Each structure stands twice: as C-alpha cells, then as structure tokens.
Amino acid sequence: MADKITVGYTHLSGCTGCTVALADNYAGLLTLLDKYVDLKYMPTLADARHIQQVDVSFVEGSVCINDKLAVEEIKETREKSAIVVALGGCACYGNITRFSRGGQQNQPAHEAYLPIGDLIKVDVYIPGCAPTPQMIRNVAVMAYLLLKGTKEQKDLATAFLTPLMKLAAAGTSACFCELMTNVINQGLCMGCGTCAAACPVNAITMEYGKPQGERDLCIKCGACYSQCPRSFFNTDVISQYEAINEAIMAALQ
Amino acid sequence: MSKVVEISPTTRHEGHSKLVLKVNDQGIIETGNWCSITPVRGVEKLAVGKTPEQVPKIASRVCGICPIAHCLAATEAMEASIKCEIPNDAKMLRHILQLANRCHSIALHDILILPDFYIPGTETKINPFTAEEPVRSVAKRIQRLREIGQTIGQIAGGDCIHPRNTRIGGMYRNVSEQAKTKMYDLAKEGLTLSHQQAEFMIAVIRNYHNRDFVDVGGMKVPMPKTLGYHNQGYLATHAFYGSTSMDECPSWDINRFKEARPYDWYMGEMEVTLEEPKYPIGGTTKMGTKVNPQMEACTGIPMYDGQPVEVGPRARLVRYKNFDMKGTKGQNIAREMEYQDCFYEMIDCIDALNTSGKVVADYIPNGDGSLGWASNEAPRGTDVHIARVNDWKVQYFSMLVPTTWNFATCSKALEGAPWQLAEVIMRGYDPCVSCATHMIVLDEENKMIAQKLIQ
C-alpha cells in the first residue's frame, strides 16, 4: 500500500465519458489499482464523498462559475493535490461547455463555464473527447514513476510528461483553429493525416493532402492539435517508443 | 416527530445528486427527494441556431455512459424533423451500436452496485476491486464484457464512448466483412459470458434482498421485503431500440406527456436534524445545514398521463415480456435479464447487416421547421429527444432523458424504506445524472397540473 501513489478524481461539469475511458483499461485497470494506484476519491467508482489529500488528482469537466460548489471543489482539489491533471477536452479547453450560454431550466443562471486552468494552476493536460484509456494509463504509470521510481525512472517520467505540462502552460483554448494557427500557418504541416484520424467528430477531412476543418462540427476538444506530430515532438522520448511501450505493458502484466 | 437527513453527494453512479429524506422515529422514510445537483450545461438552449449535424455530437456529450442513446435519439429527432428516411443497413449499424453500449453499461452498473451486496454464504461485502477470489474472476469477467461491448460499438459506431460514425441521413461508413466477422465473434463470446455474469448477479441480488438485516456502516438495518416498491406506471417504447414520429405506429405519444418544474414538486427549505457520522463513507450532512431541494434541484419532472413513470430495464420487461417482479430487487434482476437478450438481438442484427449496402440517404432535406421526435431505449430507460429543424438550422431541441423520468418515480419508491437504504434504491435505477439536467415546458398548463398532484 505504502508504495502506491494516492489518486483522486474530481468530477465537475463533464459527462463521465472520461471516467468511462479510465475504466476502459479493462483488466489493466485492476492491475493499476492492485499495484500502483490507491484510489482515494472518485464519486462514480469509489464511495468516498469528499475530496482528500492526494498525490495526483484527475479532474474531469469544466467549472461552472455560477455554481458555488463547483468553484469550491476545484479550489479544494488544487489545495489538496501535489499534481493536478486536467483530464479530457472539457477540463483542458472547455470542449462543448464552451458553447454554453445559460437560460435553461431549472438553473437558468448556469451559463458560464471555464476550463479548470482559468481558475487554478494545472500541471498536466490530457486532451481529447473522450480521452483515451491508453493515454490515461500512460500518464498514471509515468506519475507513479515520477513519485516512486529510481532516479532514472524519474528522468524518463519527467521527459515523457514535459510536453503535456507545456500544453497545460500554453493555454485553455483549443479547437481546429490551433492546427491552422500553430501548424499550417506556421508552415509546419506535412500532410500526414493524423489530425483527421484523431478528431472525434469527423470535423477534419484531408483535401489534396492538407487538413480542412469543418468548424461547424468542431467541439473544441483539442485532440487534433495535440496529436499532430508537428505540435510537439520530443524526439528523445518518442525514439524510445519501443522500450517505453514495453515497460508500460510489463508494468501492467 | 419526523427528522431530516441528507446524503450528499450520492456515490457510485454517474453525475452529482443528493438525497433529502424526511424520516420518522424508526428511521423510515416518509418523504424522499432525490435530486440532481449537477450544473446545467444547457445543451437544449445552446443547440438553437446550430446545425442539425453538430447538435447530436454535442448531445452525445451530456452523458458518457449512455452517450449512444443521446447521440442516436438526437440524430433521429433531427431526421424526424426533416423527414429523412435512412437506409436499412445504417439502421442495423445503429442497432448494433446501441446494443453494444447496453452491454458495457450493464457491466459497469454491476461494478457500481456490487459493494452493497455480500459474497453469498458469507458476511463479507463485495469490494469489486479486491484481488481476492471469487471476486477477482467476476471483476475480470465484467471488464471483459465491457471490452466486448465497447469494441463492437467502436466498430459499428466509429468510437464507443462518443460515436463518430453516426450522421444525419445514416452513417459515415459501412463496415467491412472482416469487421462484421469480428463483431460476430465478439458477440458470441459475450453471449456466453453474459450468461455466467447474469447468473452470478441474480444469485447475489437475491441473497441480499432475502436477508432480514443488512449492514450499513456498522449499523444493522432491517431489510423490508417491499424495498423500492412504488405505485407509478411504466414507460418503454421498444424492447430494445426505440421509436420515432416517422414510424407508422409510434410507441410514444407526445400528447400524453407533460412536464412540471421541481419548484412545484420538491420539498422547500428545511434544516438537517439528523446526522449520522457512521454512514459510509464520510457520514451524512452536518446537523443544522439548510437544504432546499425545490431551489437546488436541476431537473424537471416529466409525466406521462399526468404521473411520473418508471423507465428502464424493468419497464421494458414489464411492457414487452410479462415481467412482474417489483421493487429494487426486481429492477436489478430485470437489468441482468436484459444481458443475454441484448447479445441475441445483436447477433441477429449482425446477421442482417449487408456490408456492401449503402448507409447514407440519397436525399437529405434541409427541414421546414416541423416537429420531430425520436426515442431511444438507453440502458437506463426511454430517452426522447424532440427537435425542429428549419433550413438546416436547429430551431428547437429538447431531451427527455431516462434519469429525469426516474427522479420523481424513485423519490416515491423511497417511501417506507429505512433511510440507510435510500442509496441502494437509488442505484437500482442505475442513475445517470449529468444528462438529467434539462427542462422543457410545452405549455403553461403543466404548472397547474403539478400543483394539484402535490396537494
């Protein structure tokens, strides 16, 4: 038990799809809980009712600033966690809640939703809607290595997490436009098609080898940009893909 | 003298909700209010002015456990409004996707309710995540069943949490023969596992409800034989899938539907006068806290024929399969009984799927503002979406989601139970709360009707 990292899960204005993604590690979830993660708080899967002191908090959903409880919860999460991970498009970038504009019963005043990074400092981003089970798993294993590993493992975990920390530092807004402004407009797109595959709503098609974004479909999840090999590419880490993947798979045996 | 106890937030279900209970000296619930406290993201309102293609993708994201039902009901409500018939193979893919989601959802619900129950023949409560047998094998089977459901959904729907393959007028792509074979193999495996899983769960559920007393945080609580009974009606629109306003004989009638606001239905301001620190985990709300369900609740109260009704697995089984077991026990057993049927039906749909058939309608109208609705039988019940599309813009959108239907019915079902078992009754409904945050009022009369009902 002492060797595990303690983990909490704060659920704000999200749809629980992120929770399902976590559970979709299937048998791997059981191994994670057996060996690495002591799940202290998670309203859907665990019984604890109140936010607790933990090493790592995953936060799902954006914050409704018109809801006192939600604002308290995100602040309390920050105060009680060493590392805060924004899980999923809603927590990172607002996702569909960016479109909210209130006026609906029974709480017409619930109209303003912010990604958590607009209210607290966030350490790591996992964009996407839904985020993927494998990405959640990789971050969980790396967080474990960072906090409990040998020096070498700590270095690896730091190198792995750095781009996700930079995403967190870079801002709270993302949509197809990030591909336009930060990749295509910057003369960096080489037409691999990754963004089109990554988009969860088929908003991106490849026309003459370059991405076309149907902005009326985009839900602002940030997956296309962060998955694009020209958004970040930490060669040192990705070149070791074979060894790292093997290590992660072995850890989950 | 009745006392007020509050359990907030409730756990082991999706979203944020709480229970406010008025109990008598014996701790038996006299009036129970179960209400959502999830902020309202206002999907129905933000939909207005958007394209009918985007709205279902957003609607999917009101709930990550039955996103498929929302995505399909929203898509089909748009199609009903613009009057677009979709090809048969697109329908088959949607059916497969919907059933696949149900498999994963039932399995997830199993994980969430197991901690209430005992390992049969022992006094040990089940921790689904323990590495010890026999629980570990069950947990692995549950996860495998979820994997099967999610993988099939992913093939038919492009993605399994929020589907990517659905679109107005059908589906983006048909699947390959190879994919069809894969779905078939998985469904076959799932069928066997679901058999075993349902058998296990039904034994565990029976064992629990047949006890005289159950343990809740060290408290010995009497188990009523009528736990979760209510006298409300049932609503289901199809044994598996759903219905739309374009059907020849639609199985849902918009004229029999009315909705009231929680203001008319829930209890007003009160003070917590009973506090139980032993209640797992973290105790109930502190004495003296002010509570006000009327103002705090985030959902409306939908009614069919002027009454709240139950939707979900039992409603489907009562309506279509002569099922007659009542209460929380009946509800949990009904859910398990849907398991295998779900795979049988899925296998039929896979058989019927022609992988070279077209999956997009030839003509997709832009809509003239007509009202269209579509219901989809989500794992936890009837999900009805209503839409008006005019000139490829959404003018009006409403979602009557399963848990909204069930909030008021479940509140009734709480009456007569020891308050410590309120969460057990609530979990019988497999609540999915974050989607249950909407409200529509078709005409102002509704308010009157609701007030009379309460008096």
Place this chain on the structure above:
Amino acid sequence: MGAELGNYKSCVSARSTDKELLKHAQDGGIVTSLFAFALEEGIIDGAIVAANKEFAAKYPSKCMMDNSNFDMIEPWRPIPAIVNTKAELIAAAGTKYNISPNVSLLKEATRSFGLDKIGIVGTPCQMQAVRKAQLYPIGMRDVGASIALAVGIFCMENFPYQSILQLVEDHAAMKLESVKKMEIGKGKFWVYGKRGQVVQLPLKITHKYEQPGCHVCLDYVANLADVSTGSVGSPDGWSTVMVRSKIGDSVWGKAMAAGCFETQPIEKVKPGLELVTKLANEKITKNKKTLEGRATFGVGKALRNPYI
C-alpha cells in the same frame, strides 16, 4: 555510425524474388512483398497504402476519400486505402510523389475495417506520427497495440499535388495521365512516359515546388519504422533495407527464410551506405538551418519549433 541513420539492427541491399510484382514496384518491391508476406502469414490482417483512382473505382469502400467529386480526381493523386490481398497491394505499388495522408486511416482501420493487426507504409514523418500515436495516444484510442508492421520509405521531400502537375506538365511537357513512373535519383527528377519517353529535370527546378513542411524535417531514412527502405544506396532495381525494431527483425527474418527476397551485403554494393549517410546529413543539416532561421525569422519574433 552517426545518428543520421537512426538505430538499426541490420542493413542489406535487397530485391523481391517475385518477378511479376517487380514490374509494378518502384524499386526492389520491398514494401509490397513484405506486406504480401505478412498478410499471407497473418502477421498483419490489412495494410494502409497509397492507392489511386483506379483502385478507388474498384474498391470504393476501402478508401479514405476527400471531398473532391470522384470524376475530378486527377491521375497520380494518391488515395489512402486499406488492402487485404496481394493483388490489391500490387494495384497500389509504386511511388506517388505527392502527399498521401496515410495516417488518416489509422484509427478507421481498427473501426469499420475491423483490423487487429495493421500494416502501414509511410514517409519518415508519418512514422513519427505513428509512434507519437502509440506513446501519446491522445486521440487514438485502441490503435497503438494494433500496429503490427510499420514500413517507412526514405524521403528527402514531398510535394503538393499541384507541384507534380506543374513539374510534369510544364517542365517535363508531358500529360500526367500519360506518365508511367516518376522517380527521384542520381540528382534528378525522372519522368517516364507510357510510350517510352524519359525526361529528366535537375533538382534545382523542383525545390520551389517542395512542400514547406518538409523543410523542418530531420529524418531521411524513417528512423522510427520497423523496417525502412529506399532506393538510395543500392543499384537500380534494388532497395536499401534497414531493419530497426524487434518486430521488424522478426518479420524480415521470416520473410527471408520464406525466400521472399534476394539480398546482397550493403557493404558490397555501390554506392552503398556512404551515399545514404551523405544525403541524410545534407537533409538534416539543411533543415536544421531552416529551424535556426525560424528562431530569428521576424523582428524579435520566432516561428514555432515543433521539436521543443
């Protein structure tokens, strides 16, 4: 061995032993033969390749189409597609010197195509995309573990479609539909006509037409592929093959044992690895300069560097 060729376990000059296949292949038919073998052995159950309009007409459901009207799809425009048989592989063989967004099919391969073991061919940057998708699968659920064989092709640069059109129709004065093969080699851009004519253009001309995104690319020989291959270093009709990963090693070993390829030691052939190294160095040096230039592009303003 410098870093410019990446890590590899072995390197040979090789050619497919299937003479029929070689007629359709670009160089030694390595990609097509290796995938055909892997399909037959069940190592992969489908492969993502760059097909064309004729293929799309025959197998529309196997392609990832863009929004062009089908009649308007021009000759030599690649269409990413999933193939399951040797005949389909052969139909997609040969190099198309313009962008084929093969990775756009990577997720769909595991969805509506139902693949469990995917083969994918692509340029070095596409291999980077694949590995990033495996290590940082942000929008690539359940994809990473399904990638069973990634074959990389050497790449100096790529072109937008319009560039190829202008190179062929303006500079080489040929209609695109009458072109049988295009090739970059020996410092020239070669265009072979169906009637047997051959036009060579100096690379000086092609530079203006290159895709700008290629100018920050630091990988020539697909360092992150399981197996990478290209014409450079080997005699005409042969390919240079670098076996890189455990998967690559195992598949290549099996294919060799099955007699799919004839090989010569890379040390024995001309021009050999020396030329590969030289070109790799040239590319990397040139593009590092571009990256440096981007850092001071504006006045006190830099263009973005994707590698940091």
